[in-house]
Amino acid sequence: xxxxxxxxxxxxxxxxxxxxxxxxxxxxxxxxxxxxxxxxxxxxxxxxxxxxxxxxxxxxxxxxxxxxxxxxxxxxxxxxxxxxxxxxxxxxxxxxxxxxxxxxxxxxxxxxxxxxxxxxxxxxxxxxxxxxxxxxxxxxxxxxxxxxxxxxxxxxxxxxxxxxxxxxxxxxxxxxxxxxxxxxxxxxxxxxxxxxxxxxxxxxxxxxxxxxxxxxxxxxxxxxxxxxxxxxxxxxxxxxxxxxxxxxxxxxxxxxxxxxxxxxxxxxxxxxxxxxxxxxxxxxxxxxxxxxxxxxxxxxxxxxxxxxxxxxxxxxxxxxxxxxxxxxxxxxxxxxxxxxxxxxxxxxxxxxxxxxxxxxxxxxxxxxxxxxxxxxxxxxxxxxxxxxxxxxxxxxxxxxxxxxxxxxxxxxxxxxxxxxxxxxxxxxxxxxxxxxxxxxxxxxxxxxxxxxxxxxxxxxxxxxxxxxxxxxxxxxxxxxxxxxx
Amino acid sequence: xxxxxxxxxxxxxxxxxxxxxxxxxxxxxxxxxxxxxxxxxxxxxxxxxxxxxxxxxxxxxxxxxxxxxxxxxxxxxxxxxxxxxxxxxxxxxxxxxxxxxxxxxxxxxxxxxxxxxxxxxxxxxxxxxxxxxxxxxxxxxxxxxxxxxxxxxxxxxxxxxxxxxxxxxxxxxxxxxxxxxxxxxxxxxxxxxxxxxxxxxxxxxxxxxxxxxxxxxxxxxxxxxxxxxxxxxxxxxxxxxxxxxxxxxxxxxxxxxxxxxxxxxxxxxxxxxxxxxxxxxxxxxxxxxxxxxxxxxxxxxxxxxxxxxxxxxxxxxxxxxxxxxxxxxxxxxxxxxxxxxxxxxxxxxxxxxxxxxxxxxxxxxxxxxxxxxxxxxxxxxxxxxxxxxxxxxxxxxxxxxxxxxxxxxxxxxxxxxxxxxxxxxxxxxxxxxxxxxxxxxxxxxxxxxxxxxxxxxxxxxxxxxxxxxxxxxxxxxxxxxxxxxxxxxxxxxxxxxx
Numbered sequence: 001x002x003x004x005x006x007x008x009x010x011x012x013x014x015x016x017x018x019x020x021x022x023x024x025x026x027x028x029x030x031x032x033x034x035x036x037x038x039x040x041x042x043x044x045x046x047x048x049x050x051x052x053x054x055x056x057x058x059x060x061x062x063x064x065x066x067x068x069x070x071x072x073x074x075x076x077x078x079x080x081x082x083x084x085x086x087x088x089x090x091x092x093x094x095x096x097x098x099x100x101x102x103x104x105x106x107x108x109x110x111x112x113x114x115x116x117x118x119x120x121x122x123x124x125x126x127x128x129x130x131x132x133x134x135x136x137x138x139x140x141x142x143x144x145x146x147x148x149x150x151x152x153x154x155x156x157x158x159x160x161x162x163x164x165x166x167x168x169x170x171x172x173x174x175x176x177x178x179x180x181x182x183x184x185x186x187x188x189x190x191x192x193x194x195x196x197x198x199x200x201x202x203x204x205x206x207x208x209x210x211x212x213x214x215x216x217x218x219x220x221x222x223x224x225x226x227x228x229x230x231x232x233x234x235x236x237x238x239x240x241x242x243x244x245x246x247x248x249x250x251x252x253x254x255x256x257x258x259x260x261x262x263x264x265x266x267x268x269x270x271x272x273x274x275x276x277x278x279x280x281x282x283x284x285x286x287x288x289x290x291x292x293x294x295x296x297x298x299x300x301x302x303x304x305x306x307x308x309x310x311x312x313x314x315x316x317x318x319x320x321x322x323x324x325x326x327x328x329x330x331x332x333x334x335x336x337x338x339x340x341x342x343x344x345x346x347x348x349x350x351x352x353x354x355x356x357x358x359x360x361x362x363x364x365x366x367x368x369x370x371x372x373x374x375x376x377x378x379x380x381x382x383x384x385x386x387x388x389x390x391x392x393x394x395x396x397x398x399x400x401x402x403x404x405x406x407x408x409x410x411x412x413x414x415x416x417x418x419x420x421x422x423x424x425x426x427x428x429x430x431x432x433x434x435x436x437x438x439x440x441x442x443x444x445x446x447x448x449x450x451x452x453x454x455x456x457x458x459x460x461x462x463x464x465x466x467x468x469x470x471x472x473x474x475x476x477x478x479x480x481x482x483x484x485x
Numbered sequence: 486x487x488x489x490x491x492x493x494x495x496x497x498x499x500x501x502x503x504x505x506x507x508x509x510x511x512x513x514x515x516x517x518x519x520x521x522x523x524x525x526x527x528x529x530x531x532x533x534x535x536x537x538x539x540x541x542x543x544x545x546x547x548x549x550x551x552x553x554x555x556x557x558x559x560x561x562x563x564x565x566x567x568x569x570x571x572x573x574x575x576x577x578x579x580x581x582x583x584x585x586x587x588x589x590x591x592x593x594x595x596x597x598x599x600x601x602x603x604x605x606x607x608x609x610x611x612x613x614x615x616x617x618x619x620x621x622x623x624x625x626x627x628x629x630x631x632x633x634x635x636x637x638x639x640x641x642x643x644x645x646x647x648x649x650x651x652x653x654x655x656x657x658x659x660x661x662x663x664x665x666x667x668x669x670x671x672x673x674x675x676x677x678x679x680x681x682x683x684x685x686x687x688x689x690x691x692x693x694x695x696x697x698x699x700x701x702x703x704x705x706x707x708x709x710x711x712x713x714x715x716x717x718x719x720x721x722x723x724x725x726x727x728x729x730x731x732x733x734x735x736x737x738x739x740x741x742x743x744x745x746x747x748x749x750x751x752x753x754x755x756x757x758x759x760x761x762x763x764x765x766x767x768x769x770x771x772x773x774x775x776x777x778x779x780x781x782x783x784x785x786x787x788x789x790x791x792x793x794x795x796x797x798x799x800x801x802x803x804x805x806x807x808x809x810x811x812x813x814x815x816x817x818x819x820x821x822x823x824x825x826x827x828x829x830x831x832x833x834x835x836x837x838x839x840x841x842x843x844x845x846x847x848x849x850x851x852x853x854x855x856x857x858x859x860x861x862x863x864x865x866x867x868x869x870x871x872x873x874x875x876x877x878x879x880x881x882x883x884x885x886x887x888x889x890x891x892x893x894x895x896x897x898x899x900x901x902x903x904x905x906x907x908x909x910x911x912x913x914x915x916x917x918x919x920x921x922x923x924x925x926x927x928x929x930x931x932x933x934x935x936x937x938x939x940x941x942x943x944x945x946x947x948x949x950x951x952x953x954x955x956x957x958x959x960x961x962x963x964x965x966x967x968x969x970x971x972x973x974x975x976x977x978x979x980x981x982x983x
Contacts, residue, residue, distance in 0.1 A: 219737035231725035256766025261723040411771030
């Protein structure tokens, strides 16, 4: 028996054990002949092919079933598996049933801590600590199959690191029945296709975290790559059972998309909301000292802090314009941006250079530790976050948690945060003067500022523990009917 | 740059400033600056800054740049003006355009303001002889508006997408009197004036090109003009697996125009709901979005078509099913073929004819499959294209038509088959379901192979059913292009004095 025959034999054995029939391709074929249900067809296709079938491949198999019957279809697929070559040909499988399979593909392979990665890490870490019965997976490098994590990858949930050249191993996971959690935004065509394929199995319930629909509804602020891929991700989400959005505003967007898509789908996902958490540890003395050094913060001059990556959606050109107006009017403050350069920010950097040449008190920090970020919030008199469009608006929450008032956009998720406990001044981010006015009021109106600080300090914190627990119950435990409330 | 060039571009700038100044600058101040480009430029910028209205900045930008701005370009211009000292006002404003829009600064182009008009963007139909879906709508509606004496002005785009221009005679004819002569491709001349919408309504019966969408979004966002458009479908977003990724991206950019528009006139109630979904998502970014109306498209087959079809009834040797539509996964031809194959295995006798073009990639496999099935004795064929008479005769001679698309904005083949008196097997959702509501159809879930098979068998074998549906089809009074054009004009001209 060669290597491929042995591998296919293992898959037959695993599926036979799962179906509780004798360990023989003919027995599997007879089972599919007797019960040609979509669920059985899907599991057979996935198990014998050692991959997650695309919806299209699944559709072909279902047609084969109708014309040729279960036995012939099964034997043909078994024959195909024996003729495979390459990595997939020698894969072995583990069939997983009635467990929660959690996809953390990107998060365990990157050292970046973008918003999405932060949510995934904080959530999965807590699910792990509280002993949730789940299996963490990522996709094999050929983009066809799921596998469990290596020890390094598993550790990477807690300790972000860059993972170069991951080794897949031979064993892949076939989720036959249960819940599949898509924690990340899927930005690749191949992965969207496979996610959709998972949703095609009637025995698998796909649940996803819904971050936002920015690439669909604000394409002018999205980079070209993501605007191209995002509809494919939405397509895959169409076969999900539920999407749990990170804010009411994000939920509104997903409901809008669902209505766009509803007329051509036999079913559409349910959409619920579990508002995101934010935690930020107060800065140490050393961090505060760092802030003075790096940001040039001083007690004599109010600090206006802007946190966020430099990309058009964050509206930093408008902040610069507002600052110019205020400086020109003689309002004294130091302006500090903390955030990485993303895309479309050439003009921002040009203007910063020019303002610095003119001696304006302005600093741009492109990389900051958590401690420095916390110190900056603490030192700041006000945080400014007039984003044009956000699924959540993390800097708004973080600033408020450390007792610093915010000036932010008067709609969507940002307004939602301010409405839930105060501490902020709402402005129109499409109007530079409105932003300038908001900043001026906080800087110059002491009564207002004190009220905002008091409100910020008395806000009830929302912890990651809360978020992780609620998300698990909405994604995994709740009956479907209660999700779309 | 030679001295002569410089003076030509200088003169052109003065001309452009003269064109916009009456809209922006008070008479007295304007007259004191007459003929002096530097003085007039200053007056325009000062007036715009004092007025504080975004539309004013937009118009000034067009005058200085001889091109429409994108939103970031307009923001840069506005902020530069806001910031400039009195002495540097003109220099700084020009410098900001220089950064954003280098190529247009020295343009010798002139501009002409179109104020308080209804302007129709026919950028594609005017410059192309292509004539399917959208172009047919354009070429059916606008001649009727013209005949009814509705006042509107046609617009095309300059070759460099700087902005609008007037379509030339051939181009106008291509839109207003299509059919006489398609004519050769045309291009704009460099001497064309840029046409500048101002306090006007722009109507988009086409989906504009990628670069144009950014400019149109800015026109609408600034308030220089408002925008109405026909909503055809949202297929590139909600059936992304059936289109190229680049098409999805292009459509997402088009949605940026939709988001800023005044009204969407959707071609079916289904499409109205789809756009309403998009509008519903906009509150997350603080935008109200357009109002969305449903104006169902016309289905008007020519009298000649009815005559040919009627004369062909009963001429087929075998009961014939016809399946119309381009070859692409969305149209679901594979499911139709699959059902027909099973019907053939059941021993039913029939003929199946597919009519429709497509990419080589789309139908290469399909053709091989057809050849195989023919070799097994199944009567099936596929025609890429067909003359009108031949097509009408084929439909007229068919027992029924099959159109089980996964997603359509309208589903024209369903409506056209019905208009020719032929029953249709179609999809039980979306716009096709909407059309089927008028009668003459068997509806099935297009993703359910069994349902398609059952529906096909019923239409093929159940004579009572067939007869009932055929008489229902004959009784449908299709919406005419006259009706559609009238309803659309009412919608597009809404709220404008004329």
